[in-house]
Amino acid sequence: MEDIMLKAGIYQLEEKLKIEFNDKSLLLKAITHKSFPNENPDLSLNNNERLEFLGDSVLGLSIATKIFEDYGEMPEGGLAKMRAILVSSVTLARKARDIELSGHLLLGRGEEMTGGRKRDSILADALEAIFGAIYLDQGFEKAKRFINDFFDEDIELVKTGEYNKDFKTVLQEYVQQNSDKRPEYKIIEELGPDHNKEFKMEVLLNGERLGKGSGSTKKGAEQKAAKSALINLGEIEGRDGG
Template structure:
């Protein structure tokens, strides 16, 4: 997939930002797999923009929740921010603006579904934030971020956001492996109307975490949450 003027215009319409330097936008959607396969073109990938965008997201979200929730202690503010800028949430924002449709990916990533992979989508969203900041400045990128994430902030603050720990754990594991963890029910207790399940999440013969819940799904999420704590 090449990135021509028509695609530039369409992406700008999706995100409602008109770039002065369209090379920044092109770099934001260039995955390293694409630049590696096209070394002769000396393309820059989006990793540096991702680094910048990550910091800008932290700043904008921190500033917003600091002002909006003056009675919340530091720990609660940190928890809200950590969920709002997590990979699953940012990947969802990428899907809302159809960012995956515009990514420049290498053949391997294309074949294995990289356009829909949360880690790639989240990284691309951060890179897009970085590119908007460099091209348009802080006020424009703040407006872009809050337009997409204010509803999520409110949901998280109200305690109504359900973090998908299984997806987050998978994203962490995929940083170093293509394998997936297994979730094993090791105990099932209680009558049918009041079951309690114990689940272990296992990766490469190692138990990463154990969770207990009233359903297998709830126990799996708890196991994944505990595994993430262990890994991090």
């Protein structure tokens, strides 16, 4: 079992999640796609489908409680729309990529060869399974706090209508049409104490700065830098305030 945990990078994943599991086999199960035990029956591993079922409910209740409490004036329709966006497979896959979850997944060889590691549905299901694993390992309150922190910036972006404006993806697609290189994001400066950080970020292509931006999280600063780059490139309208 230890060899499989090392193969999946369980300890590194715990560091990314900032959670130490009491029962690490739960986290291992959460990242095990059904194709892996099917091809490796001798390992006696269970897949993540049951945990994904549980994590879906933990996620939904956590998000619903958070937005219900934070947005007391919002009508039911608005709350339902926010929740639908936040718990969608597209959002979950995006969040999974933010923590590079794909590198930890246990997939069968066939699934691996057909691009399963990049598939939205597999990434989303694994992330929901992780929520279920946290709930079983540490209880609902800890799982809810983790989910609320994990989605904190996303919730605010959905509320302001900015969430679907994924400037990093738009910039990536633009660059791919014109170059075989990838945009590179670098931190210029970190300001403030740990509980109130501000990150200043720049985005580069072939060593040339395309744009810069700042935010309270690294991901937020990257989005601002990507938006700045798109403005500078003439792809979107706006003022580069980076």
